[in-house]
Amino acid sequence: xxxxxxxxxxxxxxxxxxxxxxxxxxxxxxxxxxxxxxxxxxxxxxxxxxxxxxxxxxxxxxxxxxxxxxxxxxxxxxxxxxxxxxxxxxxxxxxxxxxxxxxxxxxxxxxxxxxxxxxxxxxxxxxxxxxxxxxxxxxxxxxxxxxxxxxxxxxxxxxxxxxxxxxxxxxxxxxxxxxxxxxxxxxx
Amino acid sequence: xxxxxxxxxxxxxxxxxxxxxxxxxxxxxxxxxxxxxxxxxxxxxxxxxxxxxxxxxxxxxxxxxxxxxxxxxxxxxxxxxxxxxxx
Numbered sequence: 001x002x003x004x005x006x007x008x009x010x011x012x013x014x015x016x017x018x019x020x021x022x023x024x025x026x027x028x029x030x031x032x033x034x035x036x037x038x039x040x041x042x043x044x045x046x047x048x049x050x051x052x053x054x055x056x057x058x059x060x061x062x063x064x065x066x067x068x069x070x071x072x073x074x075x076x077x078x079x080x081x082x083x084x085x086x087x088x089x090x091x092x093x094x095x096x097x098x099x100x101x102x103x104x105x106x107x108x109x110x111x112x113x114x115x116x117x118x119x120x121x122x123x124x125x126x127x128x129x130x131x132x133x134x135x136x137x138x139x140x141x142x143x144x145x146x147x148x149x150x151x152x153x154x155x156x157x158x159x160x161x162x163x164x165x166x167x168x169x170x171x172x173x174x175x176x177x178x179x180x181x182x183x184x185x186x187x188x
Numbered sequence: 189x190x191x192x193x194x195x196x197x198x199x200x201x202x203x204x205x206x207x208x209x210x211x212x213x214x215x216x217x218x219x220x221x222x223x224x225x226x227x228x229x230x231x232x233x234x235x236x237x238x239x240x241x242x243x244x245x246x247x248x249x250x251x252x253x254x255x256x257x258x259x260x261x262x263x264x265x266x267x268x269x270x271x272x273x274x275x
Contacts, residue, residue, distance in 0.1 A: 007199075007204070008200070048272075048274060050272075072271065077237040078237065078238070078271065080237065081235060081237040081238060082273065085273075089275075090275065100275065101273060101274065101275050102273060102274055103271050103272070103273035104271045104272045104273070105271070106240035106242075106247070106269045106271050107240075107242070107247065107269075109195075109269055109271055109272065110195075110240075110242055110245075110267050110269045113195045113196060113267075113269075116196060117196070117206065122196055123195075123196040123197055126272050126274065128274040144275050146274075146275030147274055147275045150273040150274055150275060151274070153231055154197055154272065155197045155198075155200055156197055156272070158274070
């Protein structure tokens with residue numbers, strides 16, 4: 001178990017995402033979008049997960065994808081917190097605020113962190129999908145203001161998966177959800 | 189001593205230490221000691237609703253005012269979790 005690995009994710013120059021892992025992310029997003037849920041999975045058309053990997057110099061190599069099954073969006077006290085953030089930062093949309101946003105179940109996240117530690121992986125970031133095009137952002141492949149607020153001080157990359165066109169998924173990575181902090185993803 | 193497990197994203201506040209051992213007989217004392225030693229970790233108090241504390245894998249269902257009533261034993265493992273969220 002790596003316990004004291006010094007990793008400053010803010011200084012990465014690129015992130016390597018092996019194509020088979022990108023395929024896993026796409027499959028997860030498409031499955032959730034289709035409303036095909038696993039036992040114990042929260043029935044919402046949202047996919048989000050965690051990317052674990054290793055840092056080599058100024059590059060991170062993703063080695064494992066963790067798929068979150070639960071969404072604690074309707075569980076107090078997280079629900080009240082998320083409702084407040086939505087009211088303040090979410091832009092107008094046809095989806096009611098109460099149904100917008102996702103937040104990990106703390107116990108599921110704890111087990112995920114433990115697994116990363118056992119496997120010697122650093123937590124590089126999380127991913128979630130955007131599916132609805134906006135007039136001012138038709139591809140939806142960048143973080144929203146809401147994403148940025150929720151990723152503040154996370155010390156993680158916010159990977160946005162655009163499934164606006166499911167036949168041509170896009171993934172981009174932004175440190176702490178800040179557009180100016182994008183790091184290129186290398187598919188190799 | 190109790191062992192506090194720091195999640196990967198918060199380790200930049202603990203000199204990248206994963207595990208911190210603290211002598212404390214209750215949760216309140218442990219948290220005070222932890223935050224005094226690693227002041228950057230005070231970020232976990234900015235949104236109290238987001239902090240989940242687990243003792244030996246079991247979620248502590250008590251607010252901060254009651255932490256002094258939660259006794260700790262030698263070798264208890266305390267995990268601090270801030271959930272990840274998105275829009």
